[in-house]
Amino acid sequence: MIPNPLRDPRDRRIPRVAGPCVLVLFGVTGDLASKKLLPAIYDLANRGLLPPGFSLVGFARRDWADEDFAQVTHDAVKAHSRTPFREEVWQQLSEGVRFVSGEFADDAAFDQLAQTVAQLDAERGTGGNYAFYLSVPPKAFQQVVQQLKRSGLSTPSEQAGGRKSWRRVVIEKPFGHDLASARELNNILSAVFPAGTVFRIDHYLGKETVQNLLALRFANSLFEPIWNRSYVDHIQITMAEDIGIGGRAGYYDGIGAARDVIQNHLLQLLALTAMEEPVSFAADSLRAEKEKVLSAVKIPEDMAVGTARGQYGAGWQGGIEVRGFLEEDGIAPDSTTETYAALRLTIDTRRWAGVPFYLRTGKRLPSRMTEIAVLFQRAPHLPFAATDTEELGQNALVIRIQPDEGVTLRFGSKVPGSAMEVRDVNMDFAYGESFTESSPEAYERLLLDVLIGDPPLFPRQEEVELSWQILDPIEDYWATHDKPEQYPAGTAGPAGADALIGRDGRAWRRL
Amino acid sequence: MLIDLTDTTTAEVRGALTRARDQLGGPTTGVVLNLIIMTDESRQHDAVRAANQAGREHPCRILGVISRGSSGSSRLDAEIRSGDGAAGQTVLLRLYGPMSLHPDSVVMPLLVPDTPVVTWWPGNGPDVPSGEPLGALAQRRVTDAASAGHPAEALHGLALAYRPGDTDLSWTRATSWRSLLAATIDQTDEAVHGGTVSAEEGNPTADLLTAWLASRLHAPFSREVSGGPGITGVSFAVDDGEITITRPDGRTATLSRPGQPDRHVALQRRDTAELLAEELRRLNPDEVYGETLAAACAAVPADRR
Numbered sequence: 001m002i003p004n005p006l007r008d009p010r011d012r013r014i015p016r017v018a019g020p021c022v023l024v025l026f027g028v029t030g031d032l033a034s035k036k037l038l039p040a041i042y043d044l045a046n047r048g049l050l051p052p053g054f055s056l057v058g059f060a061r062r063d064w065a066d067e068d069f070a071q072v073t074h075d076a077v078k079a080h081s082r083t084p085f086r087e088e089v090w091q092q093l094s095e096g097v098r099f100v101s102g103e104f105a106d107d108a109a110f111d112q113l114a115q116t117v118a119q120l121d122a123e124r125g126t127g128g129n130y131a132f133y134l135s136v137p138p139k140a141f142q143q144v145v146q147q148l149k150r151s152g153l154s155t156p157s158e159q160a161g162g163r164k165s166w167r168r169v170v171i172e173k174p175f176g177h178d179l180a181s182a183r184e185l186n187n188i189l190s191a192v193f194p195a196g197t198v199f200r201i202d203h204y205l206g207k208e209t210v211q212n213l214l215a216l217r218f219a220n221s222l223f224e225p226i227w228n229r230s231y232v233d234h235i236q237i238t239m240a241e242d243i244g245i246g247g248r249a250g251y252y253d254g255i256g257a258a259r260d261v262i263q264n265h266l267l268q269l270l271a272l273t274a275m276e277e278p279v280s281f282a283a284d285s286l287r288a289e290k291e292k293v294l295s296a297v298k299i300p301e302d303m304a305v306g307t308a309r310g311q312y313g314a315g316w317q318g319g320i321e322v323r324g325f326l327e328e329d330g331i332a333p334d335s336t337t338e339t340y341a342a343l344r345l346t347i348d349t350r351r352w353a354g355v356p357f358y359l360r361t362g363k364r365l366p367s368r369m370t371e372i373a374v375l376f377q378r379a380p381h382l383p384f385a386a387t388d389t390e391e392l393g394q395n396a397l398v399i400r401i402q403p404d405e406g407v408t409l410r411f412g413s414k415v416p417g418s419a420m421e422v423r424d425v426n427m428d429f430a431y432g433e434s435f436t437e438s439s440p441e442a443y444e445r446l447l448l449d450v451l452i453g454d455p456p457l458f459p460r461q462e463e464v465e466l467s468w469q470i471l472d473p474i475e476d477y478w479a480t481h482d483k484p485e486q487y488p489a490g491t492a493g494p495a496g497a498d499a500l501i502g503r504d505g506r507a508w509r510r511l
Numbered sequence: 512m513l514i515d516l517t518d519t520t521t522a523e524v525r526g527a528l529t530r531a532r533d534q535l536g537g538p539t540t541g542v543v544l545n546l547i548i549m550t551d552e553s554r555q556h557d558a559v560r561a562a563n564q565a566g567r568e569h570p571c572r573i574l575g576v577i578s579r580g581s582s583g584s585s586r587l588d589a590e591i592r593s594g595d596g597a598a599g600q601t602v603l604l605r606l607y608g609p610m611s612l613h614p615d616s617v618v619m620p621l622l623v624p625d626t627p628v629v630t631w632w633p634g635n636g637p638d639v640p641s642g643e644p645l646g647a648l649a650q651r652r653v654t655d656a657a658s659a660g661h662p663a664e665a666l667h668g669l670a671l672a673y674r675p676g677d678t679d680l681s682w683t684r685a686t687s688w689r690s691l692l693a694a695t696i697d698q699t700d701e702a703v704h705g706g707t708v709s710a711e712e713g714n715p716t717a718d719l720l721t722a723w724l725a726s727r728l729h730a731p732f733s734r735e736v737s738g739g740p741g742i743t744g745v746s747f748a749v750d751d752g753e754i755t756i757t758r759p760d761g762r763t764a765t766l767s768r769p770g771q772p773d774r775h776v777a778l779q780r781r782d783t784a785e786l787l788a789e790e791l792r793r794l795n796p797d798e799v800y801g802e803t804l805a806a807a808c809a810a811v812p813a814d815r816r
Contacts, residue, residue: 004693012793013690017697053775086777
């Protein structure tokens, strides 16, 4: 293809805009669709990033007409969109909204879907380009993917002018529940969609702060020289939730915190924190570095001391009395599913040898937050009297992923006064302050990347498999040993987790 | 919070700014730039409001400089606004007497250190933006040829005076059009032989857009006069006919290609706050603007200026 003479790399004003296409959304009645996906589509349209004629097709087991789905979309957009509601943008978007009603087993419904998108190509010039977003439980993947194949929807077609149209499929976590099931899932998808057309969404990777981690590390000269075992004491990666499992009992029981959060989000954050500098930000280079560092991750030799897990019991969380996990609706009273998991991992590379990475995640913890904390070694010598530095802790660089996205640098400073006294102070960069309102939602970024076909922010199957290789032995150990410890809701986790880090003479950061 | 200082000094204004910050718990900590607005009383209100809105995306210290004429004796009045949902601080500086000829001496001590400076002339800009004392110290100098009495002449003057870092809101107004046109050409495999740009008479944005298309596509583009608002259409001549994009109402564009169904897309005209927000997003010189400005002025024959 000839390069477009109107595009100039120096011209930073012109945004990347997706080409003509249809987004087919399976599972439009879910929470994710109404709270995130539909609003994100509107926000993209409002920012002028969707192509003329962009069309959205919903597929679900509802007896809806196009107008009903348009109304549902309208309500979702009004309630949850990030950018202001503009009637003319909505008008343009709603003209391309269609709905197909049916079951996944229903051949006729998929034939109807094929007809609908073909009609959109003819009416709105969407060019035969389709992205299929499977916001459905993984057990339905096989059926949907097979139906897409049977109805011919998955096969790219030749367009006028010799252009080949594209087909892409988007899936959400969980990508399996262990290595074997992840491979099976991949086999199902890759039987119909080639590897480059499968987009696995880990919405954490779409967050600005996560991408900022790359900017922080590789655009500055300040941090990279100390980003290694010579200066770093240890790293804590935390994702704490204050909520319980809510209505997700059916999904959560048997999965647990480690599979739900550590396998994808926390190991991705670990990879981005620990990886070497990629030679470029092209998808392949970035993924190659992430895969390298994931393959060097070592799990604890003694699982009994290097891992911890817990279940929240009844207690008080945020001033409200809440039930314990085993009393939640839909959870068996003898369930061994963990709602809290902590791991001590090491990375066998020259950069990180001997530096522990502590990962923890849990539900019903005191507050909701996700952060990466890099804790530095203490100064080898302090030319102060011991009493002067009693209040001096470890220097720390904390990358807050959510909420209150930003970066905090913690270091010692002299307390004003006649005595020499050093105390920890914070230097703070808050995203919301320096860039008010400009941060797009993670799903906006990721949906746009799917429609443009830009894969760097999507984990590849190899990364998924490497993550399971790290987690599987731990899950196997847990399955055969005892039960998760109880911790009262609203506290910072089980005693075993404190012991895990305490043995190394360290402590978790306060939640 | 509003602090009014009459017949004051820059040292007093600085002190008041620091006190205001301490009382509100540090609204300047996240300030990412200094925005100097060179304006007069008649435009001051709208300009500061637009800057405040843009400041929601780019928290800034806004320094509005209002010259009250050089006769009489020198005097400085200052009005400091902070808090109230504004992301940064706004200072309106009214300069009386001979002091009004030396605005830089008033503004320099009030800039947030280590933070870039942007100077904006919402009304009639200077002949040579980079030649002004408050233009020279800025990374970006924002003018608006459309607000001049004779926009084409103003554009020509800006082209002669161009220095990297100059930019003009009439170029910013072209962005949504340029974005749509670039996306259209993305989907076009054949060569463009030429085309037209339809707009209101004397619209500087259309001048720049025409020059941009002609210089990038190496094809002749002509101007057609329409009733507006703004730019109403662009057409590309290709082998099998014409690709047209029309926007008669200033809100919605229709894209027509030979042998394909018409497509609609929202393409609103934007207000000053949005234009300014785009302008503040990048502070490095806009080379594409510089080249397009030069091409636009080379293309217009002298008798039409």
